[in-house]
Amino acid sequence: MSATLPPSDGPLHAWRAGLLWFPDPGVPQARHESDGLLVTRRDADGVVRIADVGAFAEVAERWPGVPVTHWPHLCIAPGFVDLHVHYPQTDVIASPAEGLLPWLEHYTFPHEKQFADPVHARETADFFLDELLRNGVTTALCFATAHPESVDAFMQAAQARQLRMVAGKVLQDRHSPDGLRDADTRLSLRQTEDLIRRWHGVERLGYAITPRFAPTSSSEQLHGAGEIAAQFPDVWIQSHLAENLDEIRWVHELFPQARSYLDVYDRAGLLRERAVYAHCIHLEDADRRRMAETGSVAAVSPTSNLFLGSGFFDYAAADRTGLRYGLASDVGGGTSFSPLHTMHAAYTVARQNVGRPGLSLAPGHLWWQHTAGGAQALGLAGTVGNLLPGCEADFIALDPRATPLLARRTAQAETLAEWLFALIVLGDDRLIAHTVVQGQSNLVQNARPQNATIGA
Ligand SMILES: [Zn+2]
Numbered sequence: 009m010s011a012t013l014p015p016s017d018g019p020l021h022a023w024r025a026g027l028l029w030f031p032d033p034g035v036p037q038a039r040h041e042s043d044g045l046l047v048t049r050r051d052a053d054g055v056v057r058i059a060d061v062g063a064f065a066e067v068a069e070r071w072p073g074v075p076v077t078h079w080p081h082l083c084i085a086p087g088f089v090d091l092h093v094h095y096p097q098t099d100v101i102a103s104p105a106e107g108l109l110p111w112l113e114h115y116t117f118p119h120e121k122q123f124a125d126p127v128h129a130r131e132t133a134d135f136f137l138d139e140l141l142r143n144g145v146t147t148a149l150c151f152a153t154a155h156p157e158s159v160d161a162f163m164q165a166a167q168a169r170q171l172r173m174v175a176g177k178v179l180q181d182r183h184s185p186d187g188l189r190d191a192d193t194r195l196s197l198r199q200t201e202d203l204i205r206r207w208h209g210v211e212r213l214g215y216a217i218t219p220r221f222a223p224t225s226s227s228e229q230l231h232g233a234g235e236i237a238a239q240f241p242d243v244w245i246q247s248h249l250a251e252n253l254d255e256i257r258w259v260h261e262l263f264p265q266a267r268s269y270l271d272v273y274d275r276a277g278l279l280r281e282r283a284v285y286a287h288c289i290h291l292e293d294a295d296r297r298r299m300a301e302t303g304s305v306a307a308v309s310p311t312s313n314l315f316l317g318s319g320f321f322d323y324a325a326a327d328r329t330g331l332r333y334g335l336a337s338d339v340g341g342g343t344s345f346s347p348l349h350t351m352h353a354a355y356t357v358a359r360q361n362v363g364r365p366g367l368s369l370a371p372g373h374l375w376w377q378h379t380a381g382g383a384q385a386l387g388l389a390g391t392v393g394n395l396l397p398g399c400e401a402d403f404i405a406l407d408p409r410a411t412p413l414l415a416r417r418t419a420q421a422e423t424l425a426e427w428l429f430a431l432i433v434l435g436d437d438r439l440i441a442h443t444v445v446q447g448q449s450n451l452v453q454n455a456r457p458q459n460a461t462i463g464a
Contacts, residue, residue: 021447022047022076022462024064025405026083028375028428029395033384036376040424045462046084047071048401048447055212056401056447074462079405082441085375087146087402088347089382089393090337092246092286092307094151095136095162095175096120096129097340108252108316108341116340120178121187123153129161137165137173143345144440145337146402147383147392149246149284149307150175151218154188156199163207170211170446172392172400174244176218177203181229184220190229197232204236208243212400216244216284221251222259222272234277244282244386247273249306250295251287252318270295279304282387286338287312289319293329300330305385308377309338310353316341320357322364334382335374347378348435355432371428400446406431407441414439 027044030037045067047060060067094100100119105111123129129152140148152158152175159177166173177200181190190196200217208215217233217240219225225233237245250256250269259269266272270291273279281303288299288306299306308321326333335350336342344350351374359366383393392400408427409415414434421427431439442449 020047020049020059020071020074022068022071022074023079023084023444024076025079027061027395028083028085028406029061030086030376030380031396033380033389033394033396036370036373036381038372038375038424038428040083040427044084045071045076046395046403047074050447058395058397058399058401060397061395068462071462076460076462078460079441081409082405082407084395084403084405086379086394086399087392087404087443087445088144088378089334089386089388090140090145090148090347090378091284091305091334091382091385092309092336093148093339093342095133096123096151096153096158098132098136098139100340102343103340105316107254108318109254111316111341117185117188120153121185123158123161124155124187126157126161129155129158130165133162133165137169137171139345141169141443141445142440143347143437144404144443145345145347146404146443146445147172147386147388148174149216149244149386151220151246152177154178154180154184154190154196156203159203159207163210163213166213167211170448172212172214172388172402174214174216174386176200176216176244176246178218178220179229179233180220180224181226183224193226193229193232196229197236200233200236204240204243208240214244215240216246217278218245219247219278221248221255222269223255223262227263227276230272230276230278237280238277242282244284245278245280246284247278247286249273249285249288250290251313252316253290256290268292268295270298274298274302284386286336287318287321288326288331288333289313289321291325293325296325296329296331300332306331306333307336307338307385308333308354309336309342310357311343311350312338312341313357314353315343320360320362321354323358323369324364324367332385333377334385335378346436348432348439351375351378351432371425371432374432375428402445404440404444405442406439408439410435410438410441
């Protein structure tokens with residue numbers, strides 16, 4: 009061990025491989041090191057964080073004697089952050105429907121009813137989290153169902169895996185079937201408060217106040233949610249916004265006094281930092297600016313939007329109005345757990361000429377939206393989604409030779425952008441060789457580490 013280490017330092021470990029990270033977390037500019045070293049340390053609070061990162065030749069000499077795992081052909085990158093996903097819809101993925109509202113009625117609501125059963129909820133949460141890890145996702149902002157048991161099951165499953173996860177009980181007290189509808193609005197709000205006290209800030213878990221979307225909550229429930237938000241300023245808020253034109257017409261009928269769909273949430277006190285709204289497709293600039301002004305962010309869900317035919321997120325409008333965003337799978341409306349597929353779909357969505365010119369998002373920018381940018385949108389910059397010192401040690405190892413075509417194409421890449429783009433377009437869960445959470449490799453799929461010690 010180095011003599012310069014402060015006395016509170018716990019066990020150290022180092023990882024030698026290629027490295028990909030964002031030196032300035034606010035800027036979507038990736039840095040790549042072909043032979044890098046990542047050093048992790050368990051801090052006094054029990055959390056494993058990154059202690060050092062950079063070129064092997066530079067970093068290794070600062071950490072003599074530290075045990076090192078060597079992955080010569082792999083590239084370590086931050087664990088992905090999924091800004092919007094529904095764990096109870098794991099079994100709804102790949103269900104065909106005529107758009108959002110029929111899809112909810114025919115598939116989603118019947119499946120979600122089953123989550124009153126804690127055994128079913130826990131089994132699904134276990135499968136869901138393992139599937140996230142297989143795909144390299146280490147943090148997610150997640151919907152449960154209207155049943156408080158569904159939150160307990162998810163949090164227990166996340167705790168067992170030492171994950172940083174955020175989730176909440178869905179609030180829906182109208183226009184929902186029996187078995188899923190909050191029969192008592194005041195009880196639903198009390199359950200929300202109880203769950204916040206039970207889970208928010210426990211280890212790495214966080215709670216999100218979760219109105220499903222404006223049409224399924226009464227004004228009383230939305231305002232009650234806003235009051236709870238005011239009482240707990242560091243919990244998250246998550247919902248859906250402006251996904252589909254039929255949905256927007258419905259919101260205007262239900263809330264005629266509101267200036268816009270967004271205004272319904274605004275009047276209820278549900279716009280602020282840590283408020284994450286999925287979709288945000290059919291918005292006016294005034295709404296985008298209002299979101300930016302309040303610190304609310306968009307969870308862009310391109311595979312879901314393409315699948316349900318909902319529309320195309322407008323990146324240029326978001327950038328010109330200062331609306332922040334990150335990427336999301338939105339499973340089960342989304343068609344894949346893989347962040348690679350989501351990034352590919354985001355590129356496709358941005359390219360379309362649909363009442364605005366298409367643009368080509370840079371590969372580093374796509375990657376940033378699912379890592380450091382997503383973490384920033386979630387209010388967790390410097391905590392997850394990057395490899396900078398101080399970040400929690402949740403990361404993945406990519407195998408650019410995972411398939412014959414990936415190996416062939418990446419070998420010909422002349423720039424980092426070309427290499428990343430090949431991973432995004434051709435990659436899937438096979439690209440993720442390891443997912444490491446808190447220094448523990450939760451997955452060994454197709455690569456074996458070589459263990460050694462620095463200096464040995
Ligand atoms: Zn959703």
